[in-house]
Amino acid sequence: MLDKTFSTTDAAVADIHDGASIAVGGFGLVGIPARLIDSLRAQGAGDLTIISNNCGTDGFGLGLLLEDGRISRTIGSYIGSNKEYARQYLSGELTVEFTPQGTLAERMRAGGAGIPAFYTTAGVGTQVAEGGLPQRYNSDGTVAEVSKPKETREFNGRLYVLEEGIRADFALVHAHKADRYGNLVFRRTARNFNPDVAMSGKVTIAQVEHLVDEIDPDEVHTPGIYVDRVVAVGPQETGIENRTVSK
Template identity: 55%
Template sequence: MDKLWGDAAAAVADIGDGASLAVGGFGACGLPIVLLEALRKSGVRDLHVVSNNCGVEDYGLAGLLVDGQLARVTASYIGDNPALTERWLAGEVELELVPQGTLAERLRAGGSGIAGFYTRAGVATPVADGGIPWRYDGSGGVAVASPPRPVMVFDGVPHVLERAVRTDFALVRAAVADTAGNLVFHATARNFNPLAAMAGAVTIVEAEEIIDVGELDPDRVHLPGIFTQRLVVVPAGTPKRIDRLTVQGQQEQLGVYR
């Protein structure tokens, strides 16, 4: 089945207010920036997003955050995004922080039909006991806190229950896709992209190159097309952002585009 769509705006047009999204990327690496920009321009609001982090400065998901389009963020990292911290403490967005490995497994489990799993990560901490502020009331008080989670003992070791993540949509970026939606990711841009793609009920992929079915060596496929519903090609010349570019003998430069 040909899954190619005309452009990013058309591909995200049915993402409505209050939708949940799994978004690939790690820092600025592997972000589906074309799809995110189309979503930002659509004006959709009250989105619930699940991603490793919430973009960088005003790049990626941070753009939607700054525009007030995000209601809830599930992530494992706040750094490099002061706007997320400010809006969380002001009570403008709900934030669930999850250990990074746990977040990856919650996405993978959701895409694999597994309802939940037990892990040692978070045992004997507020992750298991509850009480982590998810939303503040704007006056320094806690409006919503994380609930306690079931703990079971396996082979004498306590484990805490983590629920799988399933979302209405997923937005991911691939290096190469064929028109059936089989995907190849480039190096570290692979990061959370396959996991996010698995977790979405409707997965929308932006690919730097799209080829015909049969041109892609099956041994190169990182994620089979069964997880892909829509494809758009990344426009030529779209820049990629580097989180931190360090050149020998020079000071570190932030936010450099290549």
């Protein structure tokens, strides 16, 4: 389909099903597809696996899905300042797979590029490679599930760990600009994980601030071949993840 535009975010996420794996763009609160997440929350799908750098903050974005108990598993780099994320993980309500930040980005990019796995030095000599990272706790605080050891191999005298690519059922991204063919342009730091997330989804949905008739090919960050649905949402404000003020 050449024209990939949808009229509403509700329509764009309507077929996301219970148990789906969803890659979500953004870093903290920058460049997150907040409107798509709001529509997903209203839609009602649960038992979700969320692949994202983190889950933002309490009461916003992915934090809302956490509060509703709609996420059963996450794959990400860190928990950060999201108190509900930490509470669910430590109380045994949530399975959490930690992966180094750069590895997470490459796992999503590799999945979109058709690469099933790759070797990296990140995590060699740690529990990332050797296994034993707590992924799920029991309600009494004991560890219920830990990560498994990963394959390692030596290249030119240096040890590497094998990491698998990620191919998510759906991907949600935020872009500054798009055309009707799904070509995307990201703005400044909102570019972060969004291009890799867009590649990793079997069905990629983009909320965009500006829908235009034409984009110079040299400006395109993510080609439309990776994008299935586009929804114009207008300008979006970025919240403040941690506010610090002086006396």
